[in-house]
Amino acid sequence: MRIPRVFVPPGRWRGREEAWITGDDARHLTRVLRLAAGSELLLLDGSGRAYAAEIREVDRDGVRAVITGPAELPADPGLRVTLVPSLAKGDRMEDLVQKATEVGVAAIVPVISERTVVRLTPEKAGRRVERWRRIATEAAEQCRRPLVPDVHGVCRFEDALKRLPAGGAAFFLWEEERGTGLKQALRSRAPVREVFLFTGPEGGFTPEEAAAATARGAVSVSLGPRLLRTDTAGVVAVALVLYEWGDIG
Template identity: 40%
Template sequence: MSTGPRIHVAADFSVGGDVVLPEGPARHVARVLRLGEGAPVRLFDGAGLEARAVLVEAGRKRVVARIEAVEGGRGESPLPVHLGQAISKGDRMDYAIQKAVELGVAAITPLYTEHGDVRLKGEREAKKLAHWQAVAASACEQCGRAVVPAVHSPRPLTEWLGERCEALRLVLHPGTAGAFERSDAPASVALLIGPEGGFSTSEVEAAVASDFLPLSLGPRILRTETAPVVALSLLQYRFGDLGPPAA
């Protein structure tokens, strides 16, 4: 039997309890998918729990699901990676966040950099942050994760660097870091990706002073939204859960 669509609902799950779907998912379920009472759905709370549920109300204005079973979610990587991503324009940032979530990132912080051409303030920043958080939740619905990674408020690069304590810290920049040659998996990783114009010399120096290793991903220059996909794929393959199963 189909488990139905996966829907993120930030609610407490209890067997036999009812959950009212938020407006967006409710509209999608009732008007786009045209599901009616009795249809199965799969809910996740964003904090690690999955729930098998069935619709008990599916009107145009209100959709309610009744919880039938609750279990721990799957799909979380054993390698926690905090991505510091320079803010880019338009769909590029959405793409970077979406793919980073699919590749198991644990947290994302959008960063203001010297060569970055995006500056957000006040209400505009709050709206953009809410949008990015929704992108992360939607990516979890698609890829099967039950934990929605935190997308933190945008901040200057120097502030983010000053807070880092991850065991392995990498900045995408031409260099010779042997990040993928080490034999032991790091307990945690900080990955720093720059804007289209790259980092300034002072920003690279600040990263290195914060114990970041310069990391090169080959002879070709990658776009700012492509770089985290490649770097995270390599990290997850080498130290996470994308590699071949242990013998």
């Protein structure tokens, strides 16, 4: 059986000697996988370090694991890709977070744009973000990533534009773009270390939003002749960037 991987948050480590696993992770290890004292684990601290460990104690409060040595995992992409998707309906945001994490996204900044259908109260938005963070953690564990993508709180489109990296690149995926495709835009310039990708809601971005993005230095691009759902477009865009400039393929 593949050795289970668990991200252990700060505050659950005792130096680098042992870790305390609680909540859903502990229940999954003990009730689903039926692990007991003596079972092997791979623990990750969320900063890129991994450790081989052994379960020493299981009780109703959680699982205590003792570190037995360092472990190696495949490196995360050297290129940092931040996906900025407009909120999508139903479970599409969950699918987007999961698949983008598997592909190699570094951060996700969900935004409310002009045509966003989903409207969330601050309380509900907070619960959604916590859910997306949990999905990102589970996806990172499953695909052997050493880092969990940063899932930021929901913000407005114009506020996300203010986060564009100096010296990086930003691409604004717009279905009205007819002149430049994402592949062409990537191949026409030298690779950079950080990329922002903006994807629109079900109704697409408005011309005013496109103008605001390009005024901030983003390049308007398309993904080709077919109109993709917002969750599909985000994953395809991340994959294309990491294929051209990163570690895919």
